Structure formats: structure tokens, C-alpha cells
Amino acid sequence: MDALAGLLDGPRARGAFLMRMVMEPPWSVRIEDRAPICLMSMTAGEAWIVRDGDSGDGGGDGDAVHIGPGDIVIVRGPDPYTVAHAPDLAPFARIGPGGVCTTLRGEALSTSMDLGIRTWGNAPNGSATMLVGTYLMEGEISGRLLGALPPVLRLSSREWNRSLMPLLDDEISRDEPGQSVVLDRLLDLLLIAVLRSWFSRPGADAPAWYRAMGDPVVGPALRLVQNSPAHPWTVASLAAKCGVSRAGFARRFTELVGEPPMAYLTGWRLALAADRLRETDATVEAIARQVGYSGAFALSAAFKRVRGISPQEHRTLGGGGTAATGVNAGGR
Template sequence: MDALAGLLEGPRARGAFMIRACFEPPWSVRIEDRAPLTVMLMVRGEAWVLPDAAEPVLLRPGDLAIARGPDPYTCADDPGTPPQALILPGAECSYPDGRSLNGSMDLGVRSWGHRLDGSAVLLIGTYLWQGEVSGRLLDALPPLLTLTSEVWDCPLTPFLMEEIGRDEPGQEVVLDRLLDLLVIAALRAWFSRPEAEAPAWYRALADPVVGRVLRLVQDDPAHPWTVASLAVKAGVSRAALARRFTELVGEPPMTYLTGWRLALAADALRDTDDTLEAIARRVGYGSAFALSSAFKRVYGVSPQEHRGRAAEVRA
């Protein structure tokens, strides 16, 4: 598996919140849902995305924005338009004063706003739960990234426009997979851009020494690696590897290895029914107890609690 493929394995929507938002000026929606990741694809018209702590961004037809939570932001026809609606956790909607919208802006199946033929139309997909997007991917992203139609062409837009309004058996799963595919396509395009702030370990893959070590660790996390054994594989001294790895990646080799193993374990707990013992062996821990101790120290919850929360999301 190449490094980018490993990173992009992260998005796995389950019952994601997806809507077609259709507006007529003046309009403004305040988003305070604390969702880990939200994708906005501009289909028609223009919209401003206004983060609280960053410069506003104007979206035109074909442009895409990805907002990383939990920080709030506003979408509007103009930066000066005051919010008319508030999006809260769990896809709850209210007026800014707290009164419920009570479905007053519903326009049919997964459509919301003023009118279906509104001058501004956005396709919005939101991952509602942290477990749906890997922490490694979230850490690699800025609070708000954008791709304009000048640097990428989204082939999914017509298909998304058609599918988002369907109400058929299994439609939720279809939309989840389409959202995952949209995010993967967008992030692959973004990571290829010179302005992309890729994580340190990703940039370090280009280094002939550290890149080789990273690939060894990523490809075979269960191997009993030590700094000494990795240094032999890389053809440098133990001290030289430790110094160079820490300088380029931002953490020592064994710290990175631990994080990688636990990230793989977290995904396995979420996506499989394998026993904790089997997962521990697969990611390089000698026993379920050893994995459980390390997992709780880093994630703050036990593996069983992590699995239970993932099951609640799927339910």
C-alpha cells in the first residue's frame, strides 16, 4: 500500500448527513455541528465559506471546500448577511434565537433551503462521527481546504445530483460510498497541489533514509522493529536514523511506530469483529493486555469502549 492510499483509507461514512442546499439571496447558515469533516460542492451560483478564525473563501460552480471540525463556520451569499439558520450537532436545525425550524425549510428528499430552483445550489456531505474519519487523516488537513474548478474537475457531480434526491432501498449506503469517493478524489487532488500542507511523515517519504524506514513500518507493523534493526535496513547508524527521523517526521521512530500500530488497531476494532488478541498480534503487540494498555493511554478509552462507540454509530 502506498502512503497516500493508506491515508485516504480513512473516510468511511455510515449514515452520513447529505443534502442538496438550494438558496435565494440573501441567505446565511451558521454551522456549529462539531462534525469532524464536511464537504461542500458548489453546483450553481456562488457561496462564501466564512471560518471564524481564517479568511473567507468564495466558492463558484465546480469549486469544492472541505471543513475540518469541530470549529464553527458560516456559509452565506455575502459575508455581511446575518445567519438565518443554525446547524447543531446531530443535524438539528434551528433559528439563531434557538427556536426549532420544524422542517420549514425542507424541500423534499434530502433537499433543504428556499426553493429547488434557487440561484445557489450546494451539495453538502457531513461525517457526523469522529470514528468515520481516521485521526491521521484529520491531522493532515487544514481547517478549511478548497479546490477550484481550475485545478480539478469533479466527475461525480451529475451522479451526486441525481442520487441525492432518490428515495430507494439501500440509498443511504449508496450515498455514503459516493461521499467517501468524493472526499478521496478531492484529497488526492489537493495533496498533489504545491500549496498542500501534507503531514511531516508524508513529506519525509521523499527522503532516501527516512522514507525507506516509514515504508518498512507501514508495510509490516507487526514486525518487532527496533531503532537498531531499522537503521540496518536503512544503511545508517542508529543515532543517525533517530536524529534524521525525528528532524523530518517530528517524533522518534518508535513513537511513530506506536501511533501507526494503534491507528491500525482502532480501525480494526471499528471495522471487524476480530478478537482483541488477534488484532494485537496483527499490529505488533504481544498480547491483548499490552494493546489495551497502550490504546487507553493514547486514546483515553479502552479498546472495548472504542468498539462499542463504533457499534452505536452503525446502529
């Protein structure tokens, strides 16, 4: 398991919302659904992503992000933002929590702008077409990677492999058995493809632990830890597996990753535990043994020491639910 596999190995897309948005200018939509991640790619026309505080929304000194045909963006939530034909247009619609689409006065728009299965917009033959994938990923493991991303990540059509887009464009308006699973997996693949391209760019400011994956010594150690978190790893055993001295391994790992091997291992185990507490009904005892602790007491002590709350409190606060995202248009 590498860094990107770790991102999606836990709470992968389940019931993610995908749609085709078709618009004729002028248009502007305010997004306030609080979804942590949204992917958007233009297949025709152009659009602007304007976050609160960016230039074009009436305040701040940031830069609105332009996207044209073939470009793709990842917008990190949960802060609101606007998607528009031009950066200075006032929104005519609002997407709120649960994917409810209304005017700014609260009047329902979902039915009036329904253009078919997973297709939504103000004109059936509009000149601007965007594929949108929005889904909730609460996992702590994904947070390690997503925390290293900018609020709006953009890749031009020349900077990433767009081979998945024709398939997604074709599948998004289908309504066949198992279609939701097909779309979920396509969204996962699309996210991986975009992040892989983002981090492989010349001069990319990838996080230290991601860059360390390519190191001939530290990379194998990271994969050992990620693949087998329950194994009783020590600095000495990891060093032996990697064929270097204990002291040399500890020094190299800390320099490249930014924290000592055992601190990284603890963080990884607790991140896995946090995911499983939220996503499963397994007991704390069972989860503890799955991630490398001797039992519930040991996991609880580590969890409270690092996170300030007990595993059970984390489970209760996490809620275990998956909020709906996207726009109530078409087949979902």
C-alpha cells in the first residue's frame, strides 16, 4: 500500500454524487453543501471557482481559479465557494447541505433544472458542460494527504491523463443495475489519477512522507508499516528489513518523513483505528488488535494521549453517518 492507496483504502466512495451540469451563460451557483471534496472537470466551455476571500466575490485578495475544456479541479471543503461563468457574477442558485438546490431566497430549483438522469442545469444544450463528483471522506488517513493539498487544486488538460473522462462522461447518465457502484469506483480512480499527476509535477511541493515513498530505504519501511500495522514493529526490525543499521535507519527516516519511525507508526495505527471506529461496528477490543495494540485498554490510552478523547467518544462524535452531497438532480 502506497500513499495514494492508503488515501482510499479506508472510507472510499460509497454513494458519492456524480452529475453532469449543463449551463448557458450567464450562470453562477453558490456551493454550501459542506462536502469535504469535490472534483470538477469541464468538457465544454469554461468556468471559475471562487472561494470566499478570493478576488471576484466581493472581498479578499486571493485568485479565482479558471478552468477550461479538459481541465480538472479538486476543491477542498467544507468552506463554501462559488462556481460561475465569470468570477464576478452573483449566484442565482445555492446548493445547501444534503444537496438541496434552491434560489437564494430558498425556493426549490431541483425539479425545474432537472435535465435527465444525473444531468442538471439551466439549458439542455448549454455551451458549458461540467462533470461533477462530490463525496464525503471523513477518514483520518485521507486527512494526512488532503491536508497537504491547496484549497483548490487545478490541473490543465495537458498536465494529467484524461483517459477516464470519456468513460465517466458515458457512464454518468446511465441508469443500469449496479450503476452507483460503477460511478463510485470511477470517482475513486479519477481522484487517484489527479493526485498522482499533481504530486509528480516538476517542482511539486509534495508532503515529506509522500516523497519518502520513493526512497530505497524509507519507502519500503513505510509500505511495511502501512501494509501490516498489527505487526510488532520496532526501529530495529524495520531497519533489518530494509538492510541498514538501526541508527542509520532512524536518522534517515526522521530526516525524510519529518518524524521518528515509532511516532509515524503510532499515528498510522491511530488513524486506522479512527477510521474503523467511525466506519464499522467492531468493538474497541477488536479494532485495537487489528491495528497493533494488545487490547482495548492499550488503544484507549494511546488514543486519549494523542487525540485527547477516548475511542468511544470519537465514535460517538463521529456519528458514523454519511451526509448526502451534490445536487438533487436526476438519478441519485
